[in-house]
Amino acid sequence: MSKGQAKQFKSDRYSAKDDTDELELITDKLALDLRKSIRQLEIFPILSEAWFQMAETFVRIASISEMESKLPAAKKDATLWETEEQALRFILEDGKLNLCLRCLVDFKQQQIASRKSLNGPMMEYTTECDKFEKSIGSIMRNAWQHVEALQTTDLPALLLHIHDVLTATLEMPEYISSLIKKGDLYYRQEILIFYYLNGIFKHMEDVREHRVMPIVRE
Numbered sequence: 333m334s335k336g337q338a339k340q341f342k343s344d345r346y347s348a349k350d351d352t353d354e355l356e357l358i359t360d361k362l363a364l365d366l367r368k369s370i371r372q373l374e375i376f377p378i379l380s381e382a383w384f385q386m387a388e389t390f391v392r393i394a395s396i397s398e399m400e401s402k403l404p405a406a407k408k409d410a411t412l413w414e415t416e417e418q419a420l421r422f423i424l425e426d427g428k429l430n431l432c433l434r435c436l437v438d439f440k441q442q443q444i445a446s447r448k449s450l451n452g453p454m455m456e457y458t459t460e461c462d463k464f465e466k467s468i469g470s471i472m473r474n475a476w477q478h479v480e481a482l483q484t485t486d487l488p489a490l491l492l493h494i495h496d497v498l499t500a501t502l503e504m505p506e507y508i509s510s511l512i513k514k515g516d517l518y519y520r521q522e523i524l525i526f527y528y529l530n531g532i533f534k535h536m537e538d539v540r541e542h543r544v545m546p547i548v549r550e
Contacts, residue, residue, distance in 0.1 A: 333382065350513045354527075355381050363418060364420070366392075366396060366419060366422060367391070367426070368421050369389050369392065369393065370419070370422045370423055370426055370428055371394065371426050371428075372389070372436060372501070372543070373386060373389065373430060373431060373432065373435075374386070374430050374431070375435060375438070378438065378439060378442055378454075379453055379454070379457060379460075383391055383464075384460060386435075387460055387463050387464040387467070388463070388469040390463075390464060390466045390468045390471065391463055392409065393419050393423075393467070393470070394421045394466075394467035394471050395406035395467075395472050396418075397417065397419040397420060397470065397471050398474070400415070400417045400418060400419060400420075401417060401474050403415070403416045403417075410483060411479070411480060412424065412480045412481065413477070413480070414477040415480065417474070417478075418461055419471070419496075420468050420471075420474060420475050420478065420481065423471070423475065423482065424475075424480065424481060424517040428487075429475060429481060429484055430484070430485065430486045432468060432471065432472060433472070433485065433486060433489055433490060433493070434489070434495065435468065436468050436469070436472060436521075437489060437492075437493045439461075439464060439465065439468075440465070440493065440496070440497060440521055441496065442454060443461060444496070444500045445509060446496075447500075447504060448500075448503070448504070465519075465520060465522065466519035467522055467523060469519055469520065470519060471523075471529075472524070472526045472528065473524050475488075476527070476532070477527075477530075477531045477534075479535040479538045482531060482535050482539045483538065483539055487532070488496060490528065490532075491532075493521075493525075494525045494528060494529060497521045497522060497525050498525065501522050508522060
């Protein structure tokens with residue numbers, strides 16, 4: 333190797349190191365921003381300004397969670413700590429999982445009431461409500477595929493939510509049919525609750541049957 337080639341090789345090596353360091357800084361900053369957003373999650377009045385802002389936060393978290401769930405490390409039966417699912421880990425570590433569940437339950441109860449009455453402010457903000465339902469639902473679906481998330485979940489609240497959504501689905505077949513015709517059902521609770529049930533029953537041994545079956549029987 334000539335002196336010129338050696339000099340160029342050394343320059344390229346330092347350039348590559350600088351690029352790697354810069355990428356790590358960007359990754360760390362994104363992680364800090366993500367964690368800050370998750371720590372700011374709270375239970376806000378539905379359709380309030382703070383709630384609208386939180387809905388946008390859920391859209392960003394869901395996008396990250398969906399991407400991370402498809403990474404190679406997110407292998408079947410891996411613990412949450414063995415995967416690259418950083419968004420879900422932050423939600424668990426910061427104690428926000430059951431808060432997200434509470435937000436989802438409160439939202440769906442009001443949405444069902446609005447659909448039945450064909451009235452209420454939710455009918456005026458369908459785009460924002462769709463964003464909220466689909467994003468938080470996606471996050472919860474990914475979370476409840478991991479036993480660590482299920483073990484810290486308020487299972488009675490989750491199972492009651494599943495029951496309420498199923499009941500409302502049977503009571504409003506015309507509305508569900510309209511969503512099917514529009515191809516707009518997949519990320520809604522009427523579908524995602526079956527993923528939630530799959531996660532529960534897949535990890536029944538670990539979440540303990542006595543925490544689930546008495547509620548299911550009721």
